Amino acid sequence: MAEIIYDAVVVGGGPAGSTAAHTLALKGKQVLLMDKRGRIKPCGGAIPPRLIKDFNIPDNLLVAKAKSARMVSPVGKTVDIPIENGFVGMVDRAQFDEWLRNRAQEAGAIREDGLFESLEREGPYARIYYRSRGPSDGVDGAVKSVLTKSVIGADGAKSQVGRSAGVKGCAEANYVFAYHEIIKTPTDRPLSFDATRCDVLYQKPISPDFYGWVFPHGDTISIGTGSADKGFSLRNAVAKLRADIGLDQAELIRHEGAPLPMKPLKKWDDGKQVVLAGDAAGVVAPASGEGIYYAMLGGQLAGEAVYEFVESNNPAKLQLARKRFMKEHRLTFIVLGIMQYFWYTTDKRRESFVKMCEDKDVQRLTFESYMNKKLVRKKPMAHVKIFLKDMGHLLGLAKV
Template sequence: MDANETFDAVVVGGGPAGATAAHELAQAGRRVLLLDRAGRIKPCGGAIPPRLIRDFAIPDELLVAKARSARMVSPSDARVDIPIDNGFVGMVDREVFDEWLRRRAAAAGAVRVTGTFERLDRDADGTAVVRFRQRVGAKDETVPAFVRTRAVIGADGAKSAVARQALPDVAEKTKYVSAYHEIVRKPDVPPAGYDGSRCDVVYRGSLSPDFYGWVFPHGETLSIGTGSAEKGFSLRGAVAALRADAGLAGAETLRREGAPIPLKPLPRWDNGRDVVLAGDAAGVVAPASGEGIYYAMYGGQLAAQAVDQMLATGDARALAQARKRFMKAHGRVFWVLGIMQHFWYSSDKRRERFVSICKDKDVQTLTFDAYMNKQLVRKKPMAHVRIFFKDMAHLLGLARV
């Protein structure tokens, strides 16, 4: 890198949040560097809703499968199939999907560099200096490098190094869960009952004491995983049990991936000067569902817009708009999902009742409307009233499971 060059922005991390932020800034005519380390893939079911596909112009060829139903499985193995009426949820392979996003950012003008972020320094005049190890050649050799920049977007995942340096007071207090999945090849002869257009979500304390297990189809492969905040819980053992239950114990394992996942959005995303966070670094993973791709990309877009406004006006207060706008749009949903996870995922008895609630057509309709379009549905007030009384019946033990 040319040490004398000053970028408008450096985006650290090339996942959905970082790649989207770099693309947004490059399209706005900003000089942006996208720094991403090689071989980074996080455990993820790979589900993307229609809102994401529409808002971020995702081409159909990136969808390795289209889920048209979800199956909720209770601890007693009661099964509730929920059709996705008049639509589908896209399934992507994160290895391919993330790289496509990075290439799109580069095509828009972002400078791509493969390397590992080391630290954030300051020049004598206060300008940010991003220091990193840049990969050179084909043997993973690295050399020290640095660039000057007017702004930094930290999109380097949970336990973000950028956050720990630029916002240590909030980053060090953040709590995480551990997620783990295995990508397996679909057998030539799929197990009985297999449906490549259905996502299975399994609620059972033995698979996760505080989350769920999943079996998501990816065309010729599947993602099978779980997560938990409980220390000492065997995620690999749980996934092995889930594979056995799904008839996929003997399927060829292609990848094993694990990573920390943040529990909730950080209380602050910027340093009030020239750094703002996005994606997992900002804590935007939805409670209860664990969904993160849409929220990461939306957060990356907002971070880029905030940086662009800061660069245009010279007012660092613009950086705070990223979190403010995100929480205005999705804060209530995160709050509701957090309460739901805390209550319904706390025991197998409650998980059993939760799956039973999912039989209700009002619940199914409103849940998928909210998921597919990323907004709470207010057009059906009587449905909300009916759900309230049904929930109360379950909470008080008056409803049959």
């Protein structure tokens, strides 16, 4: 029997990979979706209304709906920001990611539990070697291979697929290391916890250069933190955060850790057969750490670019994934990158940043941009007002 040659092999079954596989399967392409069984990324699980709408996410996947956000400054000052005319959906990544994988499979993608090992070129094709991780394969499993016309690397930060294919910058990007714990929501929950509010903490013991979070997930809670400081203990910080809010005795369900890229890679493809998506492409938003929407959009665009590549046999089509993504979101990533660089570097600046969040114009424009995934260009006087306040805080002219 002749060996199957896939149109595409997607490595990684998170939001980016599952969406890429779903996109290609809907277009009638023969797709293999390869995922490392049991892998869940540390994530607060927040998804904006635009994601819910654009990707047809059913309401039953939302384990909670956040109606407000609380910012906590280095000295403990709090600013509560209501989410006007809507909500932020909260998902449990274990359930959400599996639903996305199943949707891709229902559209026609073939699923395989496997751990990517290497990529080799065979004429116009790529051969993917992987270690099978099915229920009957044991811990290590057998080394298998498949032949494909194209590959989508959605295997996370420092992508092994990208490095095997020679995509530049996969291992050199800047990363924040994130860790979180999923705990069971206690029946006697402390007064400091609100099941409809996302808490974001800018406190040095919790994170010296990023932030910590407490996000409601219905029956569970995600408590986590991130930092680029490799010497900072994320586990200890989360333990302190749990104790500070009275949830140190809550039942631990699971915990995860992973690096989060803070800047899109300058190149997402190898100019031959491979294109990256999601964390592998570096599309986690600076300052906020948000990645689910950008991962799914990047996966969709990677799937569309691969479709055009397979149809035309023109490797230049692979570049379209990055070009289309950056055309829509380049400015957002620039603004958030500048914001993180300026406001997260010292406690004094983080104190000023939280103070700025008291401003109603800041709140309104921030959430409008987040919910709709577009920088708000209307209300020019509000932007001028925010800019003047921003400069006042930067120059130390505003009171904290």
